[in-house]
Amino acid sequence: MSAAAPQAPTVTPILEAKGLVKRFGNVTALDGADFELMPGEILGVIGDNGAGKSSLIKCLSGAQVPDEGTVRMNGEDVVIRTPLEARALGIETVYQTLAVSPALDIADNLYLGREIRKPGFQGKVLRRLDKKAMRAEAKHQMSDLGIMTIQKIEQQVESLSGGQRQGVAVARAAAFGSKVIILDEPTAALGVKESGKVLDLIQKVRQNGLPVILISHNMPHVFEVADRIHIQRLGRRATVVDPKERTPNEVVAIMTGAAPAT
Amino acid sequence: MAELTPAPAGGGSAAAGTTTVDAPGRSAGLGARIHNTLHDKATLGPAIVLLIALVGFSVFTDRFLAANNLSLVLQQVMVVGTLGIAQTLIILTAGIDLSVGAIMVLSSIVMAKLSADSGVPGVLALLIGFGVGTLCGLINGILVSRVRLPPFIVTLGTLNIFIALNLYYSQSETIRGTDMSDVLLYTGNTFAIGDTRVAYGVLLMLGLFALVAYALRATAWGRHVYATGDDREAARLAGVQTTRVLLSVYTVAGLLCAVAGWILIGRIASASPQAGGSANLDSITAVVIGGTSLFGGRGLVIGTLFGALIVGVLRNGLALAGVDVLWQDFAVGFLVLTAVAIDQWIRKVKT
Numbered sequence: 001m002s003a004a005a006p007q008a009p010t011v012t013p014i015l016e017a018k019g020l021v022k023r024f025g026n027v028t029a030l031d032g033a034d035f036e037l038m039p040g041e042i043l044g045v046i047g048d049n050g051a052g053k054s055s056l057i058k059c060l061s062g063a064q065v066p067d068e069g070t071v072r073m074n075g076e077d078v079v080i081r082t083p084l085e086a087r088a089l090g091i092e093t094v095y096q097t098l099a100v101s102p103a104l105d106i107a108d109n110l111y112l113g114r115e116i117r118k119p120g121f122q123g124k125v126l127r128r129l130d131k132k133a134m135r136a137e138a139k140h141q142m143s144d145l146g147i148m149t150i151q152k153i154e155q156q157v158e159s160l161s162g163g164q165r166q167g168v169a170v171a172r173a174a175a176f177g178s179k180v181i182i183l184d185e186p187t188a189a190l191g192v193k194e195s196g197k198v199l200d201l202i203q204k205v206r207q208n209g210l211p212v213i214l215i216s217h218n219m220p221h222v223f224e225v226a227d228r229i230h231i232q233r234l235g236r237r238a239t240v241v242d243p244k245e246r247t248p249n250e251v252v253a254i255m256t257g258a259a260p261a262t
Numbered sequence: 263m264a265e266l267t268p269a270p271a272g273g274g275s276a277a278a279g280t281t282t283v284d285a286p287g288r289s290a291g292l293g294a295r296i297h298n299t300l301h302d303k304a305t306l307g308p309a310i311v312l313l314i315a316l317v318g319f320s321v322f323t324d325r326f327l328a329a330n331n332l333s334l335v336l337q338q339v340m341v342v343g344t345l346g347i348a349q350t351l352i353i354l355t356a357g358i359d360l361s362v363g364a365i366m367v368l369s370s371i372v373m374a375k376l377s378a379d380s381g382v383p384g385v386l387a388l389l390i391g392f393g394v395g396t397l398c399g400l401i402n403g404i405l406v407s408r409v410r411l412p413p414f415i416v417t418l419g420t421l422n423i424f425i426a427l428n429l430y431y432s433q434s435e436t437i438r439g440t441d442m443s444d445v446l447l448y449t450g451n452t453f454a455i456g457d458t459r460v461a462y463g464v465l466l467m468l469g470l471f472a473l474v475a476y477a478l479r480a481t482a483w484g485r486h487v488y489a490t491g492d493d494r495e496a497a498r499l500a501g502v503q504t505t506r507v508l509l510s511v512y513t514v515a516g517l518l519c520a521v522a523g524w525i526l527i528g529r530i531a532s533a534s535p536q537a538g539g540s541a542n543l544d545s546i547t548a549v550v551i552g553g554t555s556l557f558g559g560r561g562l563v564i565g566t567l568f569g570a571l572i573v574g575v576l577r578n579g580l581a582l583a584g585v586d587v588l589w590q591d592f593a594v595g596f597l598v599l600t601a602v603a604i605d606q607w608i609r610k611v612k613t
Contacts, residue, residue, distance in 0.1 A: 063499060083499050095499055101489040103559040108485050113501030115482035127481045172500075 012075045014039045014211055015060065015091070015180050020069035022055045029055035030066065031235030037180060037213055042206050044222035044243070045215045047232030048255055053215050054184070056232060060213075061093035061182050062086035073179065084113070090179030094169040096188055102158035107131065107138040109157050110172045141175045142167070145204055163194030170198065174205045181205055182213045187221055199225050219248045231255050301608050304553040304561055308568035311551075311597070315572060319579030326582055329458040339574040340449075340463045341366075341529055344522035345541055346548040346566040347467075347474050348515035353549050354478075355491040355511050356558025357413035361402060362519050363541030364424035367534075369395040370523030371428055373446055374437040374533030384443025392520045398424060399516015400509070407508035421542070432535040439531040450528025463525040470518065474563045487511060492559030547573060547594060551601045555609065572597065 022030040058064040117123035187195040238261035253259035373391030449463035478484035489497035552569030554561025
């Protein structure tokens with residue numbers, strides 16, 4: 001267990017993994033990785049390329065199934081085999097490149113896979129979607145998070161800028177994630193201004209009481225918002241540090257192995 | 263999130279963002295406005311082409327607008343149009359189905375032979391034929407969605423298998439309409455609207471277009487078809503059960519092909535194992551001319567109706583104008599290329 005964690009270890013982690021192993025042929029992406037997410041925190045996850053960040057996150061979000069190891073939510077063992085199962089547990093993930101379906105509109109994207117049907121005959125027999133409700137709710141969600149000044153909720157997502165698309169994806173996660181939100185490189189493709197908005201959004205999500213896992217290459221972004229930083233190295237968790245006690249340089253040193261993980 | 267400037271008036275899809283790679287002057291030029299409009303309304307192009315063809319042939323030939331000629335065009339289109347619905351569903355998922363024609367003919371032979379040779383009641387023979395088509399589609403679907411083979415290869419294989427089964431079962435013999443139940447020939451019957459005669463097969467086709475258009479637009483399944491075709495992995499991660507969506511699409515397509523088989527029997531008043539040889543490519547042609555993207559996720563089934571009508575009108579009109587058949591093929595080929603070129607251009611979305 002990481003001694004540097006500011007939270008008292010007596011609090012049950014909301015999401016916890018122990019000894020995760022994931023192999024791809026000869027490559028061992030995860031080599032006994034541990035992970036803990038405390039309630040209400042923003043946990044930054046950083047690591048060099050190939051350190052196993054993505055694999056770790058994919059094992060938590062159901063995009064991949066670990067070969068070994070256990071995952072717990074609120075202290076109880078869970079098995080997450082598909083994104084749908086993760087979602088059923090209240091874990092929502094925003095993927096870096098695969099966040100949205102470009103040809104669908106904003107409301108369709110927000111509700112993809114959990115559409116609202118009209119009540120009564122139209123919905124039950126004709127299986128008609130309640131587009132009105134979906135659009136109204138989508139608009140509400142977007143403006144709730146302060147994202148939306150987009151005029152038309154029915155415009156196709158591909159007509160939005162990168163930041164706006166990311167906003168749609170984050171809004172979807174925030175709207176439906178009841179326990180945990182995972183953001184994979186949410187600022188990687190964005191400019192300075194757009195990144196700032198996304199970081200604001202992340203803090204807003206935490207203020208609403210949801211813990212956030214933020215995977216990022218961008219050290220300043222992680223230091224700006226994270227409460228704790230999980231450093232992944234060589235398929236394992238090297239350590240967890242408090243960004244207020246460490247400098248980015250120290251963290252990078254641990255990440256690359258230049259300094260011991262203490 | 264960018265400045266989220268309101269989208270320029272007109273095309274709702276005019277990029278609202280202010281990303282740096284935006285094409286210069288996009289907001290102003292006429293070309294850009296056309297681009298945006300077409301991007302929003304993919305069927306606008308086909309609709310205009312159809313209108314031009316209708317007006318053109320009305321002016322240049324005096325027989326084109328005659329009620330019985332238009333009725334004939336519709337009857338010529340009803341088989342390919344119905345197949346086109348199946349093909350549209352599959353192309354929307356970024357797939358392609360080379361076996362639609364073979365499924366259609368196999369189903370029609372099964373229906374006809376059961377009725378004519380085995381004495382199965384017409385309705386039952388029809389339903390068994392639908393079952394055969396559905397099963398064929400299911401096989402395609404399993405191979406594409408679960409075994410994860412490319413749709414092109416899967417349907418190339420099943421195309422040959424279905425043709426072989428069809429020739430085996432039919433002994434390569436045509437079944438005459440007079441030998442089979444009237445139920446199977448029903449789609450070729452006509453009723454009068456004024457002095458025009460409309461075939462029930464045409465009504466059936468139009469009904470299916472309406473039904474599938476509704477399913478694609480207004481149900482979750484339809485949204486999932488688009489999302490799967492757009493980006494399968496993104497859809498999967500968003501919680502769409504893409505494997506199940508693909509399986510359902512191929513299965514439904516199989517059933518639609520069988521319905522097309524029923525319409526085919528009505529159209530030619532017999533069931534021939536050699537019928538519908540060009541149906542595969544004709545259905546793809548209708549879909550493509552109708553503005554549906556071969557890359558998946560974009561297009562409307564109503565466009566396919568326009569596409570099928572454009573081809574039908576073009577062939578009919580050129581024939582009436584006394585133009586050699588080879589130039590009809592030339593014109594259709596030209597249209598396909600134009601449609602695909604326009605699709606490529608439309609898809610160049612600013613990101």
